[in-house]
Amino acid sequence: MRRLRPVTVRARATLGASSVVAVALAIASFSLLGLLDANLLHNAESDAEAQATGVAQLAQAGRLTPQLPPTHGADFLQVVDAHGTVLSSSQNLAGRPAISDRRPSVPGTVFGTWDISPLGSEHRQRVVQVTTDTGQGLVTVYAGTSLRDVDAADTTTAAALAVGMPLLLLTVAVVTWWVTGRALQPVEAIRAEVAEISDRDLHRRVPVPQTQDEVARLAVTMNATLDRLESSGRRQRQFIADASHELRSPLTVLRTQLEVAMAVRDPAAWPELIEGALEDTDRLQRLAADLLLLARIDSAEPLSAAPVDLTELVAEAVAIRRGDRCPAEGELAEGVRVTGSALLLTRVVTNLLDNAQRFADRRVEVRLRELPSARLAVLEVTDDGPGIPAADRERIFERFTRLDDARSRDHGGAGLGLAIARDLVRHHRGTLTAEPAEQGARLVVRLPLADPR
Known part of the structure; x- marks a missing residue:
């Protein structure tokens, strides 16, 4: 899994943006399909319920005819009494038995989605069952409306989303890749410049973009760091040169005194020469102690x-x-x-x-x-x-x-x-x-x- 992880910031940003958009699109697509299906289904139910309620009122009034005229909002109608006898139906169900074996025992309205094979339709039917009480007993009215429009809308929407989502994801990935690359160009320029700067090129500076954003502040900070490094290196070189110069004088004098002591064979002159050598040795010792203390201070010891x-x-x-x-x-x-x-x-x-x-x-x-x-x-x-x-x-x-x-x-x-x-x-x-x-x-x-x- 580690090998499959994107290495560069550009790749990680593209993958992250694409993943977030993919999740958001998936949630939005399912929500859209659900809302569309629920709205169309509600419309179908409303139409079928209106037709079933109208026929139930005819049954209560005793004005049912053996064949119900075709109506808008319902693909079929059927009226069945408590014994399962078909009292009336639309033309496409003429001569057919009751579409349901269940006999309601109380008045009410029931919604359901059925597959009605006698109609010869490949689409589902949303059936509204309205049971009412007449003088001859309970009568149930079945009104069904086809869900072909709902299914067609769902299919069309799903196909559009199946094509549009990958295209949108691809667009997001390409745009993110391009924008991230443009945003990281100054960073790459800074990296390339820093990679070429050696201890002898501390006078060089990284380019500062004109965007005045985080990358520009990074470049300014990097140049400030290079300023401090250059100043530190310059001080160090000056310190080494000055220390060498300061050490050279007492060492030269000390060497001269020792050479003179070796050349002079008069023991009476030796104490004076040795005293001078000791003075220069003491000076060297103090200078070495000072240099050591400065080194400790520069190392920022706590x-x-x-x-x-x-x-x-x-x-x-x-x-x-x-x-x-x-x-x-x-x-x-x-x-x-x-x-x-x-x-x-x-x-x-x-x-x-x-x-x-x-x-x-x-x-x-x-x-x-x-x-x-x-x-x-x-x-x-x-x-x-x-x-x-x-x-x-x-x-x-x-x-x-x-x-x-x-x-x-x-x-x-x-x-x-x-x-x-x-x-x-x-x-x-x-x-x-x-x-x-x-x-x-x-x-x-x-x-x-x-x-x-």
Whole structure:
């Protein structure tokens, strides 16, 4: 059965539409035949009943004649008494015995469909039996009308339906096949275009039909997906190029120092060379850790959804830096709680403080507060350094970005700290932005507050 199922959408739509129309036509045809038969049969009964009732009235009045004249609406008439004796009949039943052996015992009217062989007719007869009480006893009048018109109408209608239904079904199937094919042409064009797009052709886009229907929206969505893929691929290639560039410098310096250490035979020079090699090794280690963290963030690994006391976390990060060149001063609201990973949020605060201390002249300020109306925790880190130009307030969050490349290298930055911080904040459904400040730089983190316990 699975092999017989249509595979394509076009075939399934055609089969479905044809099946529904076939069922509807079958129901309509049977209903039409039934209504037509019932209507014609009712008309025949009405005519026969009228004739039988008229003859019954003649019998009551005692005005029956041995032969009844032909009438409209009845093919034959016969009057029989309670003993089965034929009292009167139409000409086509003259001299014939009673057409029925049954003798009614009470007055009334009975309808029935009989095959009357004495008439020599191939059609059924609808017989109305009217029993009435006369002075000489019960008399039964039989009036019959041929159902040839009913049978002919049924036969003609059935033949017309037998021819018309297949033609109509075929028309429905052809039209459905054609319309579905036309509707699916844009889908096939989209499929063909996507099938030809490789990782080197992400700049290509699928055609968008002008119909503004579901297919057009599908094409727009597909192009948006290709835009994201192209952007992701471009970022990945740029990231690899930048990472390679960042790794090349410390590796080159480290190799040079090791080669010098091997060439210099003076043991007194070795400690200085080894110290420099260790510094570059530490720089490589930090850079590798940052790259690994970025890879984890890009892979969208799920976060642990645990409540975190952000006030305590920031206070610990500030306290550790009290002896630094530019100590951080904090103004922290009590009991600010968010949901997320304490380890990753600590990394966010650490990166922001590192960035602020790297460029500050004398001081770094940290403020933590709540916005109850917006259900947000707001963390601000401000320094009194040279500040960030308005045009670069978004660019500083790009990976390996340095506004002053030479000075950033002197300060030991690889241009990943703020990029990592923003990605981690976004991972916690928050935002990290650079905002205007009276002096220096001002970075603001907004995180959703944890649900109250």
